[in-house]
Amino acid sequence: MTGIVFLFGLLLGILGTWLWNTAKERSIKLAWVDYLLIAIFVLMAGGGIWFVNTFTEESVASAARSSGLIFGLLALLVLGVTWQLIRRRNHKSGI
Amino acid sequence: MDEKINRRDFVKGAGLASAATVATLMATASTVSAEELVNPGGKAMDEMGNASIKRDLPESFYKRIENKAGYIGTTRVVAPTQRLDAREHGFSQIVRRGSTGDWSGEPGDWGPILLAAVQEKKKHAAEISPLEAADYTWSNAFQIAMDRWHITLEPGRYQQAPIAATKVELSPEEMTARIKKICRWFGCEQVGICEVTEDMKPFFYSVGRTRGTYTTGHANYVDNGREIPWPYPYKYCIVMADKCDTDTLNALTGPLVEASAKIACSQSDFAPHYLESIIRSLGHDAKANIFSDTDIMDTPFAVKAGLGELGRSGLVISPWGAQMRIMEVFTNLPLVPDKPIDFGLQEFCKVCKKCADNCPASAISMDDEPSEVDTVVKSIRWFQDGKKCLAQRLAYGCSKCQGVCPWSKPDTLIHEVGRMVGQNPAFAPFLVKLDDFFYNRYPEGHATGEWAPWR
Numbered sequence: 001m002t003g004i005v006f007l008f009g010l011l012l013g014i015l016g017t018w019l020w021n022t023a024k025e026r027s028i029k030l031a032w033v034d035y036l037l038i039a040i041f042v043l044m045a046g047g048g049i050w051f052v053n054t055f056t057e058e059s060v061a062s063a064a065r066s067s068g069l070i071f072g073l074l075a076l077l078v079l080g081v082t083w084q085l086i087r088r089r090n091h092k093s094g095i
Numbered sequence: 096m097d098e099k100i101n102r103r104d105f106v107k108g109a110g111l112a113s114a115a116t117v118a119t120l121m122a123t124a125s126t127v128s129a130e131e132l133v134n135p136g137g138k139a140m141d142e143m144g145n146a147s148i149k150r151d152l153p154e155s156f157y158k159r160i161e162n163k164a165g166y167i168g169t170t171r172v173v174a175p176t177q178r179l180d181a182r183e184h185g186f187s188q189i190v191r192r193g194s195t196g197d198w199s200g201e202p203g204d205w206g207p208i209l210l211a212a213v214q215e216k217k218k219h220a221a222e223i224s225p226l227e228a229a230d231y232t233w234s235n236a237f238q239i240a241m242d243r244w245h246i247t248l249e250p251g252r253y254q255q256a257p258i259a260a261t262k263v264e265l266s267p268e269e270m271t272a273r274i275k276k277i278c279r280w281f282g283c284e285q286v287g288i289c290e291v292t293e294d295m296k297p298f299f300y301s302v303g304r305t306r307g308t309y310t311t312g313h314a315n316y317v318d319n320g321r322e323i324p325w326p327y328p329y330k331y332c333i334v335m336a337d338k339c340d341t342d343t344l345n346a347l348t349g350p351l352v353e354a355s356a357k358i359a360c361s362q363s364d365f366a367p368h369y370l371e372s373i374i375r376s377l378g379h380d381a382k383a384n385i386f387s388d389t390d391i392m393d394t395p396f397a398v399k400a401g402l403g404e405l406g407r408s409g410l411v412i413s414p415w416g417a418q419m420r421i422m423e424v425f426t427n428l429p430l431v432p433d434k435p436i437d438f439g440l441q442e443f444c445k446v447c448k449k450c451a452d453n454c455p456a457s458a459i460s461m462d463d464e465p466s467e468v469d470t471v472v473k474s475i476r477w478f479q480d481g482k483k484c485l486a487q488r489l490a491y492g493c494s495k496c497q498g499v500c501p502w503s504k505p506d507t508l509i510h511e512v513g514r515m516v517g518q519n520p521a522f523a524p525f526l527v528k529l530d531d532f533f534y535n536r537y538p539e540g541h542a543t544g545e546w547a548p549w550r
Contacts (some may be wrong), residue, residue, distance in 0.1 A: 050508075050509070051509065054507050054508075054509045055533070057505075057507075058341075058504075058505060059342065059541065060533070060534060062533075062534075062535065063533035063534060066532065066533060067533065
């Protein structure tokens with residue numbers, strides 16, 4: 001589990017840094033709600049990995065699948081909503 | 096080159112080729128590679144010394160309750176009845192009936208019930224595949240291995256350590272702490288102290304057994320019994336519990352469960368004798384209460400020692416679940432008794448019913464509320480038909496009520512959250528739904544082919 005948490009943190013760090021730099025380069029503005037949604041996405045993705053890992057260790061494949069599906073879909077949904085919100089807001093402001 | 100192959104050579108060649116193919120296939124099927132031979136893999140069981148749970152229950156999991164008259168932990172005792180003769184217990188009946196071939200009795204008595212179970216087992220054995228039959232051959236070997244412990248340790252055969260002339264004197268608090276730490280050190284994951292008081296009298300057998308549990312039967316079986324005195328000569332009962340191997344007990348039925356339970360049952364002879372010798376070597380009297388030489392029904396002692404509560408299934412359910420192997424040592428060592436615990440199990444069992452739903456023998460009550468049940472005491476609990484249960488286990492091997500219990504989960508953070516949620520009666524139905532969703536209401540057991548070390 002420790003290894004997975006480390007890898008998740010590493011990927012999150014790389015992805016976060018890249019997104020932050022990209023947003024700055026393109027002058028994309030983020031509102032507080034975007035930060036909140038991104039935090040929820042991170043929680044969902046992290047929770048998904050945590051649940052899948054726990055159930056895999058218990059050899060309960062159906063529970064691992066279900067939790068992966070639920071957390072994965074929720075994370076994707078939140079990511080999609082966040083993406084659209086940022087895109088529309090910045091599109092309106094002409095950026 | 097225009098050599099013609101005549102019919103005779105063709106048939107001969109085809110025959111030789113077929114024989115070679117069959118021989119290769121057989122050799123492949125019955126041998127292992129050189130690498131597998133040296134290191135075949137496999138894993139250690141989560142049995143004694145292989146800790147699978149935290150050594151101390153986090154206090155957020157339970158509350159300690161005072162011992163009060165008319166209660167053993169959270170279970171209300173209405174009235175005591177007659178103390179039971181241990182020779183009437185199901186395990187003893189299996190040995191006696193199997194040894195003597197006496198299956199007599201009224202319908203509903205042990206004789207006809209056990210005979211039906213034995214016949215069911217034979218019928219089942221005739222119907223299963225050769226591979227499954229081989230699994231039972233292996234699990235039967237584990238049973239014989241367990242039996243050897245149980246007959247070697249039958250009353251009067253074990254050579255107790257002498258009580259040392261010089262006593263190690265410590266305050267009860269200090270002695271309790273050291274004894275508990277020692278028990279955990281040699282592999283028991285939970286330890287509690289129960290004081291032997293008058294209210295525990297009904298849970299002592301009036302007569303104990305004198306023959307060890309030899310499942311396949313003793314020649315010339317006679318058990319004259321041994322009187323168990325009251326007042327009992329020991330003041331405290333040290334109750335130890337160890338979580339059994341979840342992976343293999345989660346096979347839920349069949350030979351893998353059988354083998355796993357037999358290992359746990361054998362190992363539970365070790366810790367009590369070990370602790371008995373330690374205490375006697377410190378100059379204090381002690382007596383191991385082992386499977387073949389037991390004076391008590393251990394569930395109430397485990398409850399009173401604070402290891403868990405009595406659940407719907409009739410098992411001690413600890414916050415770590417129902418897969419606990421319970422072991423005891425009686426002693427006069429100065430100790431501090433523990434208080435029973437309450438982690439909301441009584442309310443949880445009312446809404447869960449998963450053990451009852453999954454019981455293949457329908458031996459567990461489906462009632463919403465517990466009611467007055469007359470066993471060795473009249474108490475307010477859910478009825479569990481011990482005869483149906485034992486017959487099922489004898490015929491097929493079963494650990495379903497232990498395995499499907501939502502509390503029987505590994506010690507991981509997710510389940511710690513679940514444990515804290517589940518002890519609140521308001522959230523208990525939610526936790527049951529969640530457990531049903533992730534683990535299924537009727538879970539399938541772990542496959543023998545995947546988990547049995549002999550496959």
